[in-house]
Amino acid sequence: MSALPSMSGKDDATGLKAYDVVVVGAGFAGMYMLHRLRGQGLKARVYEQGGDVGGTWYWNRYPGARCDVESMQYSYSFSDELQQEWNWSERYAPQPEILKYANHVADRFNLRGDIQLNTRVDRAVFDEDTNTWAVATSDGKTVTAKFVVLATGCLSNARVPDIRGLKDFRGEVYHTGHWPHESVDFTGLRVGVIGTGSSAIQSVPVIAQQARHLTVFQRTPNFSIPAWNAELTAEEREAFRKNYPEIRRFAREEARNGIYAELPDRGALDDGDNARRAKYEQRWEKGGLTFMLAYNNLILDKAANDTAADFVRDKIAEIVKDPETAKLLQPDNHPIGSKRICVDTEYYATFNRPNVTLVDIRASGIEAILPNAVRTGAKDYEIDALVLATGFDAMTGSVARIDIRGRGEKTLNQKWAEGPKTYLGLMSEGFPNLFIVTGPGSPSVLSNMIVSIEQHVDWITDCLSWMRGRGFGTMEASKEAEDKWVAHVNEVAQLTLYPQANSWYMGANIPGKPRIFMPYIGGVGVYRRICDDVAAKGYEGFAMTAKERAQAAVAS
Numbered sequence: 001m002s003a004l005p006s007m008s009g010k011d012d013a014t015g016l017k018a019y020d021v022v023v024v025g026a027g028f029a030g031m032y033m034l035h036r037l038r039g040q041g042l043k044a045r046v047y048e049q050g051g052d053v054g055g056t057w058y059w060n061r062y063p064g065a066r067c068d069v070e071s072m073q074y075s076y077s078f079s080d081e082l083q084q085e086w087n088w089s090e091r092y093a094p095q096p097e098i099l100k101y102a103n104h105v106a107d108r109f110n111l112r113g114d115i116q117l118n119t120r121v122d123r124a125v126f127d128e129d130t131n132t133w134a135v136a137t138s139d140g141k142t143v144t145a146k147f148v149v150l151a152t153g154c155l156s157n158a159r160v161p162d163i164r165g166l167k168d169f170r171g172e173v174y175h176t177g178h179w180p181h182e183s184v185d186f187t188g189l190r191v192g193v194i195g196t197g198s199s200a201i202q203s204v205p206v207i208a209q210q211a212r213h214l215t216v217f218q219r220t221p222n223f224s225i226p227a228w229n230a231e232l233t234a235e236e237r238e239a240f241r242k243n244y245p246e247i248r249r250f251a252r253e254e255a256r257n258g259i260y261a262e263l264p265d266r267g268a269l270d271d272g273d274n275a276r277r278a279k280y281e282q283r284w285e286k287g288g289l290t291f292m293l294a295y296n297n298l299i300l301d302k303a304a305n306d307t308a309a310d311f312v313r314d315k316i317a318e319i320v321k322d323p324e325t326a327k328l329l330q331p332d333n334h335p336i337g338s339k340r341i342c343v344d345t346e347y348y349a350t351f352n353r354p355n356v357t358l359v360d361i362r363a364s365g366i367e368a369i370l371p372n373a374v375r376t377g378a379k380d381y382e383i384d385a386l387v388l389a390t391g392f393d394a395m396t397g398s399v400a401r402i403d404i405r406g407r408g409e410k411t412l413n414q415k416w417a418e419g420p421k422t423y424l425g426l427m428s429e430g431f432p433n434l435f436i437v438t439g440p441g442s443p444s445v446l447s448n449m450i451v452s453i454e455q456h457v458d459w460i461t462d463c464l465s466w467m468r469g470r471g472f473g474t475m476e477a478s479k480e481a482e483d484k485w486v487a488h489v490n491e492v493a494q495l496t497l498y499p500q501a502n503s504w505y506m507g508a509n510i511p512g513k514p515r516i517f518m519p520y521i522g523g524v525g526v527y528r529r530i531c532d533d534v535a536a537k538g539y540e541g542f543a544m545t546a547k548e549r550a551q552a553a554v555a556s
């Protein structure tokens with residue numbers, strides 16, 4: 001019998017509704033968290049600011065939105081029935097299908113009853129007397145919870161750039177990460193797209209087919225590899241389903257990025273020019289993110305990396321007919337893979353269309369948005385509609401928007417002012433009983449995120465069960481363990497080429513954000529073993545306090 005009985009959502013002594021766990025966010029992380037908590041007999045409440053479940057796939061409805069990890073892998077593994085029964089239609093499912101899948105999961109596991117939609121969590125304050133969190137929501141209510149889980153998403157805080165005149169633009173302005181639910185029709189319009197990251201690379205080819213004219217404003221060109229997306233055949237689906245036990249095991253334990261793929265056994269400079277080119281050609285023909293697995297040192301050794309970058313630059317020059325445009329599209333200021341590599345369908349070829357113009361804003365920036373145009377240093381580009389494909393305040397943005405106060409009323413934003421500090425990406429010292437799913441300091445955005453989400457959720461659930469079994473009420477990362485982990489995360493990052501790019505991994509897309517490499521590069525397999533080892537050693541590096549002892553300490 002558990003030492004800490006479930007609160008069953010009843011009012012506590014303060015008259016507030018009391019839960020075991022409040023979960024913030026109902027994307028893939030929040031939904032699976034709820035499912036596991038229920039399995040433990042815990043009473044949980046999920047708050048989601050959006051109008052439905054699905055997170056990323058609820059918000060990012062822009063034309064061409066789809067996953068860039070193959071759907072047979074970018075899907076939950078926790079239920080064999082689910083993975084055997086769900087039929088992905090394409091190699092990379094489009095956004096509506098992934099959203100349908102999220103809704104199917106919510107219904108199949110009866111999750112909706114404990115998910116409150118259209119409700120933001122605004123504030124969470126830890127009460128050191130009762131060791132509970134008071135969680136205030138946008139509907140004006142406050143509830144209490146022993147634990148809070150932030151499943152707020154790494155790419156969920158759409159970044160609107162601060163450009164002069166944006167408010168005065170006469171046409172519609174869209175953000176790819178906040179796309180309207182109604183269909184958007186660009187037929188006959190002159191459209192401007194600002195940004196050339198993943199969302200632009202997916203949407204530009206589709207918008208170009210509709211728009212009268214499309215102008216793409218580019219500050220930094222990115223490397224993109226063709227998706228070669230296609231319908232999945234029944235045989236292909238069956239091959240995955242039959243081999244799921246091994247595919248999922250490999251993705252969790254052996255792959256660095258949580259993707260089942262052939263791993264390289266040699267470095268790029270171990271091959272001669274012809275053999276290397278043949279290898280890259282083979283990977284290009286396969287398509288997708290695993291291009292970077294052509295060799296085992298592409299993200300470690302600049303000379304090796306240059307060979308892959310040159311190959312892709314050559315491909316761009318082959319595809320894009322106008323040499324000046326091709327040159328602009330060739331990335332030249334960061335190693336390939338040091339920013340998340342993009343996966344596209346006809347992105348580069350789109351610039352051969354007569355109705356598409358690429359504008360380089362690296363030097364001039366965007367001076368202003370006029371009521372009917374985008375003004376760059378040299379010229380005004382007349383447009384009727386504007387698409388901001390400007391990305392997210394990644395990894396910390398959504399957490400920072402919640403007023404989180406831990407011990408001594410210290411806010412998490414104060415603590416993270418110089419960059420996020422966590423132990424294992426799971427907890428931050430001074431904020432007891434507050435978990436983060438795929439937080440900074442964990443592999444997170446460097447991985448197939450569903451693999452990382454499932455690992456974190458399972459770890460948290462097991463931890464809560466362990467605590468309950470031993471009568472522990474409070475858990476907190478120790479400062480020493482956290483400092484060591486932060487140092488380790490940085491040390492590993494410095495061994496690679498990642499810090500050489502001004503990427504959102506570094507917070508470089510947000511003015512004023514500290515430049516810290518946020519995700520853990522060690523790989524999902526290594527990271528999982530570290531987390532499992534910490535758990536096996538009685539949650540080493542975390543301080544656990546029995547409920548009674550914590551209260552006695554406060555009283556004395």
Ligand SMILES: Cc1cc2nc3c(=O)[nH]c(=O)nc-3n(C[C@H](O)[C@H](O)[C@H](O)COP(=O)(O)OP(=O)(O)OC[C@H]3O[C@@H](n4cnc5c(N)ncnc54)[C@H](O)[C@@H]3O)c2cc1C
Binds near residue numbers: 050
């Ligand atoms: C266009 C796009 C394509 C992607 N493709 C891939 C891919 O192919 N492979 C991959 O591994 N990853 C991909 N990702 C990353 C993707 O974000 C993750 O795979 C995954 O969906 C994250 O799930 P999550 O539940 O952690 O977060 P999210 O899906 O972001 O969900 C978090 C939810 O929390 C809610 N929320 C945040 N703050 C609050 C608050 N204060 N109160 C209430 N609710 C709140 C948000 O509204 C959101 O719905 C992609 C991301 C984008 C944007």
